[in-house]
Amino acid sequence: MTLYAAAPARRSRQILGDLLFLTWIGAWIWAGFRARDTVLELAAPGHATTAAAGDIARRLRDVEDRIADVPLVGDDLTGPFGGMANQADGLAAAGASMVETVGQLALAVGLAVALIPVLLVAVIHVPVRARFVRRAHAARRAARQLSAAGDGAGESALSELFALRALANQPVRKLAAITADPVAAWRDGDEAAIRRLADLELRDLGVRR
Known part of the structure; x- marks a missing residue:
């Protein structure tokens, strides 16, 4: 497969173009990761909420279990603690849902930042290079057949x-x-x-x- 022209000037331009294209890809992939990491920082409150609410729920259930051991009145006193623990679990679930949503958003933003600029250049650069390789291959095959x-x-x-x-x-x-x-x-x-x-x-x- 012939990737580059035999003419030095054109070969140099092709090599330079390919290097610039690869650099362009690398730069926008890096930018995509940076964009993703920036969006992921928005999930920090969700992580904090999930951790705090989960810790509160565990503590309330621990208190609930201890009160349940109190003779005669234990069962009556555990109700409020159980309700508050359930509410804390709901808050922790909301925090976890927020973290998941931010993660999906971060992935979408990172892909968009990386792919859109790369594709805009690729739709021009790749067909041009592919056309050259195809023409060079056909020319080489014809040259071999005629020279045979x-x-x-x-x-x-x-x-x-x-x-x-x-x-x-x-x-x-x-x-x-x-x-x-x-x-x-x-x-x-x-x-x-x-x-x-x-x-x-x-x-x-x-x-x-």
Whole structure:
């Protein structure tokens, strides 16, 4: 698989682009974790409420158990303590529910902060890189097939094919640097010009002859 162009300038741009993309991903993942941690700080009151209410409920039930041992009046006196313990349990459950809600919110915020910027760039960068890899792979396969003849005919066909692609794909300034009239050179079978045009296209596709 050819990931980068053979032309040094374009290869450098591709490598730099990939490094910047990876840096972009890493930066926003870090920002997502920071955002999540910031939101999770909102759960501190819920944790405190859950701990305090649970402790109160345990103490009230302990008192309830001790009062229940008092002869004759123990059962009558335990009622208020049991009711208060139940209310404390309800408060602890509310605190736990708040903690869970904040945790879900923190996860959603962290994912949104990390994924949205990454996806906005990925929808541009990834298709461009995938298209290059696909074209380079197809060009390499075609080059191998045409060169397999080994009798010069394949080499000539290879040059003509990729020279024609160069005429369609390459900037005019690059074509003009090879010959003043590249179309006429290809049409007239100028072997030197055709080979240089083909090499230009092959390098752009990440393939060396």
